[in-house]
Amino acid sequence: MSNQNLRFHESPITKAALNEKQAQPFTVADYLLTRLKQLNVTEVFQIPGDYVKHFTQALEYFDGVTAIGAVNELDAAYAADAYGRTRGLGAVSLQYGVSTFSALNAIAGAYVELSPVVVISACPGADARQIGSMYNVLYHHSTGNLQADQEVYSHVTVAAITLSTSVGAAEAIDNLLIAAITHKKPVYIACYKEVWGEPCPPPPNEVLRPRVPKSDPLALQNAVAQAWAQLSAAKKPMIFAGVEVLRHGLSGLLQELIDASGYLYTTTSLGKTVLDEGGDKFIGTYSDAASIKHVRDLVTASDCFLTLGTIITDDYLVFIESKYADMVLATTTQIRAGYFIYENVTMKDFMEALLLRFKATKGYPLATVAPAQPKYPEPWLSNSDPHWDDKPDTITYNRFFQHSMKFLTDNNLLQEIVMTYGVSSSLYVATNAYGLAQNSFISSAAWQCIGFETGAASGAQLGSGKRAWTVAGDGGFMMVCQSLSTLARNNLNAVIFVISNGVYAIEQVYVDMDSFEPGPEHKFDAFDILPKWDYLALAKAFGAEGHTVKTIKELNAVLEKLKTPSTKPTLVQVVIPEKDLPGQMRRLGLE
CATH class of the missing domain: 3.40.50.970 (Thiamin diphosphate (ThDP)-binding fold, Pyr/PP domains)
Known part of the structure; x- marks a missing residue:
């Protein structure tokens, strides 16, 4: 590729x-x-x-x-x-x-x-x-x-x-x-x-720098003391990392904290790939009920969360309601230890002060090790909709990720791509993936915008220097399908997968999940049914390569073709059953 x-x-x-x-x-x-x-x-x-x-x-x-x-x-x-x-x-x-x-x-x-x-x-x-x-x-x-x-x-x-x-x-x-x-x-x-x-003098050669706020020394001291009391008393502490750490260039400091504390760590969906997803401390991404089982179990069992740069959205209502008092939270706007709030303390200063505590305290780093990553074909196999178990060549959400992630891993391509996702069933399934490179998972996980993923592809590829690997649904792609033209015009070899079931599946989950049951009596609401598009004709019109895949065999054949150098974007329609309901979405819908 x-x-x-x-x-x-x-x-x-x-x-x-x-x-x-x-x-x-x-x-x-x-x-x-x-x-x-x-x-x-x-x-x-x-x-x-x-x-x-x-x-x-x-x-x-x-x-x-x-x-x-x-x-x-x-x-x-x-x-x-x-x-x-x-x-x-x-x-x-x-x-x-x-x-x-x-x-x-x-x-x-x-x-x-x-x-x-x-x-x-x-x-x-x-x-x-x-x-x-x-x-x-x-x-x-x-x-x-x-x-x-x-x-x-x-x-x-x-x-x-x-x-x-x-x-x-x-x-x-x-x-x-x-x-x-x-x-x-x-x-x-x-x-x-x-x-x-109008005329204007040119700027000096000195590059502009961000302002660096300073913490109030006493507030910082008090915040660290309270946080340390809570952390050191915990039996099963964990780091819960978020997107602010990545955006503010603190990923290196986060890694130092993990190394010095020995804590296991997880991330939010938005914060996924705040670090390279390697090492023996990463348990997997926590996407609430969509998470794999051992991630859910470890989060439930943890009695203290060092929560760094994390935006707590309503995806995490169950977590925040049950774990609020167990959190030591540091963001760019506030430090909170349990119920105690500290103003005028920066996240960077707070993290650095805790790092010194861990390094100076006997017993750290802890010797805890994260559970092994699920052995292939997990976590995809057990999360695939069982209604299609007797049709092994039928593509489902989880089978798409099972085979596409294997392709990327086997061909050592995870370091060469940047993934983009809008809000969709695919986003929540994708959070189960392991092994991604730092800052290679870009999603609309907080704003939750359908269509972001396709429009984001050109910016992600130009900004990162890596190939955009985009997964959309029919509805999201239809919102900004013209972005395919921008990719073609600029000779960007991005790949756009459209998981094509003809419906707003993620919307239907929250409207009436019984609609996914077999039988004509279980129908999708009319407003969640989408028009049928000729994706191959659309790809041709916009100057892209086009493929439609309906079986696992066809999917794997197209994945192999993606290794061939190209100067065009590629649009792949991945046809799945209308009523495919991934386990990740079923669990979310039942909350």
Whole structure:
């Protein structure tokens, strides 16, 4: 499986046009692009528009940052989100109003799941505002409130600004970018239409750095003392790691804590691959009832959780209700030990202080060892829907993962791919996988957006330098199927598997799980039944390779073909029974 074609679609730029651009003054747009390049952003996803034309024109000719044209706003914004998760910062350029509002869902997901994305736009300029006021003109793409974009984005960003002049633009841009890389969340910047093209001094060569907050010494001391009392008294402590550790670059510190304490550890679904999934301390991912049995048993038996950087969503209601008092929780906003809350203590300082305690205390590291990984074909075999046991060549959710994970493992490809998932039955089944590389499992596990996975593929591949390995459902793929065109246009050899059962299966589980029982009397609700698509024709139309597989034999044959170098994305329709209900989803539905 070749990864040599990680980019590119390059715009044809003539030598004369380039010389003309080089003769132009350095602009506000050039300033932002230079700062982005310094922060290792080498691609900006974009939807063009007249208001934002000065920025998009600057991007077209800017050396070292490539414009990645997307086919719609969700495609562009999902890609920028995944790029931010893999590269450390992403950027998307959008038209005023119609584009920014369309992309809002994706940016909200980035906000919730801690992905730093710079949303770049423009709005009616000074002259337009004067004319609009004088003659009561409603400008295109405007609601009439010219601040509406900024106001809306202020709820899903850590900073949202509109520049009416180039004066002070450099400082404003720097502060905005520092906010993004400090908080690991999106920011929004718009300029009056003409401002992106106005002259601006170039930035210094010094790269912007995140702000480093300092802990209150007494609060830190008290938090560590209370946490240590709880941890040292525990008989079966465990580390429960989350996505904040990964986003804030603390994975190395987490590994040191695991080594010094000897604690077993697990992760949330969103935090999966916060570390390489190797070693003898990783018990597997904890995805509540969807987890494999020994993970559920160990979590239930644990009497103290050192919970680091973990976002507790409603997927973990059963856990939080039963284990709240047993948690030592450290996030970027708060430290909690049992029922005691400590403000003004940073997660990094707290982790470092605990590390010193473990290293200085006799009896650590503990000699505990995680249970062995389930022996193949587990955990997939026992979780596959038993209704299909007499049809061994029929593909089910679990059989798809059984064979695709074996293919990846046997061919030493787990280090060469980055997986993307929206919310779907496949996501919960996939959390049972072992052996993945650090930061190679990208999901919408908290925001829970159907369709994220396909739009994220281009950003994940460009950001990581690894081949995107995407698993979607029919419904999720239908949301943003045009993303296949973006992959083809940019020569990205991503693989999109569509687990095709013709229904919103994950929705039906929570509406009426009896619908999955055999017999015509057990029917899916009409609103959960999807239209039938010709996926092979769709792949051809978008410039991708296309395959449909209906049996295990056909699936394995296509997996083998994926080892052949390609400059195109591949769409694989994986046909499964409509009523296939994986054990992971059955357990979740029964909670």
